[in-house]
Every structure is written in C-alpha cells, then in structure tokens.
Amino acid sequence: MNPINRRQFLKTAALTFLAFAGRALAAPLAAAEKFFHEPPWRRKKPYWGYAVDITKCIGCGRCADACKTENEIPREPFYFRTWVERYILRRSGEVAVDSPNGGIDGYPPPRDPESIAQSFFVPKLCNHCEHSPCEQVCPVGATFKTEDGVVLVDRKYCIGCRYCIQACPYGCRYFHPTLQVADKCTLCYHRIKNGKRPACVENCPTGARMFGDLSDPEGALTKFRESERTQVLKPHMGTEPKLVYKGLDKEVR
Template sequence: MDRRDFLRRLCLLIASTGMTGGMSAAAWARIIHKDYDASRHYYGMGIDVDKCIGCGRCMQACKTENAVPAPPFYFRTWVERYVIKTDRSVTVSTISTEGVQPTDGIVEKDMVRSFFVPKLCNQCAHPPCVQVCPVGATFTSDDGVVLVDTKRCIGCRYCIQACPYGVRYLHPVTRVADKCNFCYHRLVRGLLPACVEVCPTQARLFGDLKSVASPLGRFVRMNKVHVLKPYLNTDPKVYYANLDGEVN
C-alpha cells in the first residue's frame, strides 16, 4: 500500500470501519473467485522420480506462468540431476531450463545409479517460513497453500533463511520474498499448476487431498511415498515416490 493509498483510506476511515470490519471471512472468501471455496480443498503434489526425464519443461513453464525472473537464477521449481558413482561419490547439479546438458563428462561405466529430482515449495503443513515471518505476510491458506502477501512483505528474508529446502528467493524487482504457490491463480480456476500441465511423463501429479478421487489419492495409495527432510517435522505436502536416500 502506498502513502497516497494510506491517506485516502484514512479519510474514508470512519465510514468504512464499520463496513469492512463487519464483513465475515466467509463473505470475503466468496468474492475471491466466484464459487471457489478454499476450505473445501487441501492440495498436495506427487512426484514420481522414476518418471522424470529431466527435460526442464516444468522449469520453463513455471517461469512463463509466474513471471519468475529469467534464467539463469531464481526458480520456483527446478530439477536436480543426481549421479552416484562407483566410488560412492555423489554429483548433483541443477539442470538448465533447456533440459539436461548431454555433455557432462560422466561415463556410464562409472555410474551406479542416476536420476532426476524435481523440486519446488513443499507447502509444508508446519511451515518454518510462516512461523518466522515477523509481519505475518506469509501464511497458509485454508486450502493448504503457503502464500506470500506481496503488498506487506518487508523483505527481511528471515523466511528464506528458515526454509530448509531453499525454495524461496527475494524477487529482484518487487524486493519481496517469492516462491511457488502451486499456481494459486490456476487452482481457483480448476486448472493444474503449470509444471504439472506440461510435464510430458506425468512425473508430477497434482491433486486434492480432501477429494475422494484424485490422481494424488491414487498416487499415495499405490506408491511408497517419502517427503524431503522429514526429520525437520515440517510435514511437506509434496510426496515423492521412488526417492533415493541421497536426495536432500
């Protein structure tokens, strides 16, 4: 809110206090997006590591959909490539939005196993970023998505320090914290997050944990699933199938 805005509000104050103050949360919720009711959903994502081909389409789509600063830095989602070699060393790299670079000097006979791991905000049920935000500008909405209030974030970057997964960054233009929000604007329209939409191999699945039948429901039923850094007690809602122990 800018200064003029604040002053204008100040003038309208006496008239409006009664009105806005008297409006119930449910009433506000209704005008969000026609008949979208956040409290009836609880979103999560499933990622099947064995299906990811490291094409980088999700990274590209995310940047397009959410106007994330152009490459090479800052990502709301990215894909890591793990190579575990015969000498037990682990080489990790972030693939580029142009997909994996084929020439990396790694020879197949030195490889024990190798795979790609897509990463994004885990939308934790106990998010450390929400806990530490001094002004409450980041919060969990009723549908389980951790959102950032770009109008009130002061850019102290405490949340970036608190996130164990490195998914947050300071947006270089707005100078406030930014991160994946499951493409919130798409969810309320009944669309899939952009990364899920374009994933060519269904390595990413999206769904509503409150819904009886959703792709995610089947995913967590049919797979042994794991979350990232479970010992930190953040309770992520991004579930991984076939995740390797080296991934953190």
C-alpha cells in the same frame, strides 16, 4: 454416624473433584488429540497436495520453463520457484548434484558413464509444509497458509527481511529482484482456483508431476498416495510436507 475428620474430608473431596474433572475434560481432550493428529484435509475441503514420480522424470525442464513464463519470474538463473536437479551416484561412492539453469536448458548426457552406478532427476519445488518454518518466522504475517493448504506470500505486506529464505530447509524461496519481496511457488494459485492445474503439472510430458485434492477420497492424488510407496524430503524436520516423492533415493536432500 461417625463424624469424619479433616484428612478424610479432604481425601473424599479431592477424589470426587478428580472424578468429575476427568469426565468433564475427556471430551475436549479427545477433540484436541484428534485435531492435532488428524490430517487437516479430513476437515477442510478442498486441500491441495502434490506428488512427484521420480521414476518418470526425464529432466526435460519444461516444468521449470513453464513456471517462469506463467509466474513472470526473471529469466536469469538463480530465480526459481521450481527446478530439476540431477543426481549422479558414482561407483566410488561420490554423489554429484547439478542443476544448470534449473534444468531449463536440458542436461547433456554424463561424460563418463562407466563410473556411474546410478543417475536420476529430482524435480524440486515448495513442499507446502503443514508446519512451514517460513510461515512461522515471518515477522509481519506476510507468509501464510491458506484455508486450502497452500503457503503464499503477500507481496504488498512483505518487508523483504529475507528471514523466510533462511528458514526454508528445502531452499525453495528466493528474493524477487524487481519486486524486492520474498517469492515462492504458489502452486499456481491463480490457476488452481480457476479449475486448472499448475503450469508445471500442465507441461510435464511424462506425468511425473501430479497435483490434486487430498480431501477427495476418490481423487487421483489420493489414489496415488495410497497405492504407491512415497516419501517426503527431510522428514526429521517435522515440517510435514504436502509434496510427496515416489522413488526417492536416500542421497536426495
């Protein structure tokens, strides 16, 4: 038998090590890959989601009104967990967006209908992002995502630094004027955990707002997401919202 030299020995040892390491790491790497790419509602149950059908919204504002009642939000403008925006796309290319009192008082019909190419309503609320910027920037852990996918604020623990309000790309947070904490949509967590629907969904007269369990393959929301072509707001932000829109125009931000 030929004695092997140092170079051959090191080469063989390195290759053997790599072969074993590759096999040993394959399973955990595949698991990690699955963990990061698979939606969380495949492994967690329930996992709440939300959908808005823009083609059904009539801009009545019952949702924003019900939200304020249900969650005891101050009535004066500027404090909204959910609101309705009206988009007016003019033939000139100009885009106008308004939301007087969040749509609670309704919208008078537009004054100059001849100049308008298209107009529609867009209900807005917290997107309950899978990778939520507001949760990431909170310095004390007062904003968090629950095991069922809802982004909440711990009112006792929030220090009121307002960093999350700056961080939200969707403008869905505000500073609660009396409690002095950051506040946002909870998907009516106190309702959904008791088998009810969020107040905005409950009060939408046209069924434009939908709420449901993403982990239920037979659920109405899953069926809606599978049968309709939907889009999220600002997909380039990588926030992965669990709120999807049907009939979203490119002008909607």
